[in-house]
Amino acid sequence: MFIKDIFKKKKPVLSFEVFPPKQDSGLDAVLGAVKAMSSLPIDYMSVTYGAGGSNSKNTARIASYLKDNLSIPALAHLTCVTNTKEAVRERLNEYRALGIDNILALRGDKPKDCYGQLFPGYKYASELTEAIKSCGGFCVGGACYPECHPDSSSLDADIENLKIKVDAGADFLVTQMFFDNDAFYVFRDKCVKKGINVPINAGIMPLTSAGQIDRMAVLSGGASMPSKFLRIISKYQDNPDALKQAGIAYAVEQIIDLLSNDTDGIHIYTMNKPETAEKIVGVVNSLF
Ligand SMILES: Cc1cc2nc3c(=O)[nH]c(=O)nc-3n(C[C@H](O)[C@H](O)[C@H](O)COP(=O)(O)OP(=O)(O)OC[C@H]3O[C@@H](n4cnc5c(N)ncnc54)[C@H](O)[C@@H]3O)c2cc1C
Structure with missing residues (x-):
C-alpha cells in the first residue's frame, strides 16, 4: 500500500522508524x-539505510519482513551517497522484486571511511526522487528540517530546495527530530506559503538515556532544545529511571500538542526499543 494513500484515508498517521x-x-x-x-496501532514503519549503503541488504530484509510477515506497510530508505545510477537502479529492482513500493529518498551524509566519489550518481535527494518516480510504481517520501538543514544558509533557502524536491515527486515528508514544537509550526506555515502541500509527518525522538544526549544533538543537526527539555537533562541525567520517565513524558507532551494543532502525523524514532514505543503509544493511542 502506498503511504500517500494512508495519509488520504486517515489523519493523523502514526509511524515508527527502526x-x-x-x-x-x-x-x-x-x-x-x-x-x-x-x-501497536501503527500505520507504517520505516527502515533506515546505513551510511554509504552499509547494511542495505538488511534494510530490504527488514522491510520485506514487515510487509510479508506482519502486514505492516514498509518505507525503505535509500540514499544518493556513494551510489552510482546503476547501483540505484539495482536497489530499486531489488525493492520492486520484494514488493517494497514505498521509498524515502535521501541524499545521505559522508560515511566515515569514504575515499571515493561521494555522489557518483545523484547529488541531491530531489534528483533521486525524480529518478525513482520516472521508474513508475513507487511512492516516494522525502526528509525535511523544521530548523533548517545544516548545509543551508537559511530556513527560507532550505525550503526553496524542499519545494524542488516536492515538485520532483515527493509524495509526503518526514521531519528531522525536533524538541521545540513552535519551530515546527513556523516551518509548516512557511511550507504552506511556498506551495508545499504534501503531508508532513513530525519526527519525535524520546530521550531515554544519558548516553543518547550527545547523539541526539548530532543526529538532529543542532535542533534547538527548549529550556524545559534542558532542565530535564540537567536534573535527571545521573538517574537513569527518572531520565527515561521524564524523557518519555516530554515526548508524549510534544505529541499531544502537535496533534491538537492538526499535525498530519507522528513519526517516532524508536531506536529499536519496543518498550519505549509501547509506553508512548499507551498514553496517546486514542488520539490517532
Ligand atoms: C526522516 C529522515 C530520515 C533519514 N534517514 C537516513 C538514512 O536512512 N540513511 C542516511 O544515511 N541518512 C538519513 N538521514 C539523514 C540525511 O541523509 C541527511 O540529513 C542529509 O544531510 C540530507 O539528506 P536530504 O535527503 O534531506 O538531502 P537534500 O534534500 O538533498 O538536501 C541536502 C542539502 O542540500 C540542499 N539542496 C537540496 N537541493 C538543492 C539544490 N537543487 N541546489 C542547492 N542545494 C540544494 C538542501 O537545502 C540541504 O541543505 C535521514 C534524515 C531524515 C530527516
Whole structure:
C-alpha cells in the first residue's frame, strides 16, 4: 500500500522508524523488536539505510519482513551517497522484486571511511526522487528540517530546495527530530506559503538515556532544545529511571500538542526499543 494513500484515508498517521543491525548477527534481535512493536496501532514503519549503503541488504530484509510477515506497510530508505545510477537502479529492482513500493529518498551524509566519489550518481535527494518516480510504481517520501538543514544558509533557502524536491515527486515528508514544537509550526506555515502541500509527518525522538544526549544533538543537526527539555537533562541525567520517565513524558507532551494543532502525523524514532514505543503509544493511542 502506498503511504500517500494512508495519509488520504486517515489523519493523523502514526509511524515508527527502526534501523538495521551493524552486523548480520544482529538481524534476529531487530526483527524481534519490530515484531514486538507490530502489536501497536501503527500505520507504517520505516527502515533506515546505513551510511554509504552499509547494511542495505538488511534494510530490504527488514522491510520485506514487515510487509510479508506482519502486514505492516514498509518505507525503505535509500540514499544518493556513494551510489552510482546503476547501483540505484539495482536497489530499486531489488525493492520492486520484494514488493517494497514505498521509498524515502535521501541524499545521505559522508560515511566515515569514504575515499571515493561521494555522489557518483545523484547529488541531491530531489534528483533521486525524480529518478525513482520516472521508474513508475513507487511512492516516494522525502526528509525535511523544521530548523533548517545544516548545509543551508537559511530556513527560507532550505525550503526553496524542499519545494524542488516536492515538485520532483515527493509524495509526503518526514521531519528531522525536533524538541521545540513552535519551530515546527513556523516551518509548516512557511511550507504552506511556498506551495508545499504534501503531508508532513513530525519526527519525535524520546530521550531515554544519558548516553543518547550527545547523539541526539548530532543526529538532529543542532535542533534547538527548549529550556524545559534542558532542565530535564540537567536534573535527571545521573538517574537513569527518572531520565527515561521524564524523557518519555516530554515526548508524549510534544505529541499531544502537535496533534491538537492538526499535525498530519507522528513519526517516532524508536531506536529499536519496543518498550519505549509501547509506553508512548499507551498514553496517546486514542488520539490517532
Ligand atoms: C526522516 C529522515 C530520515 C533519514 N534517514 C537516513 C538514512 O536512512 N540513511 C542516511 O544515511 N541518512 C538519513 N538521514 C539523514 C540525511 O541523509 C541527511 O540529513 C542529509 O544531510 C540530507 O539528506 P536530504 O535527503 O534531506 O538531502 P537534500 O534534500 O538533498 O538536501 C541536502 C542539502 O542540500 C540542499 N539542496 C537540496 N537541493 C538543492 C539544490 N537543487 N541546489 C542547492 N542545494 C540544494 C538542501 O537545502 C540541504 O541543505 C535521514 C534524515 C531524515 C530527516
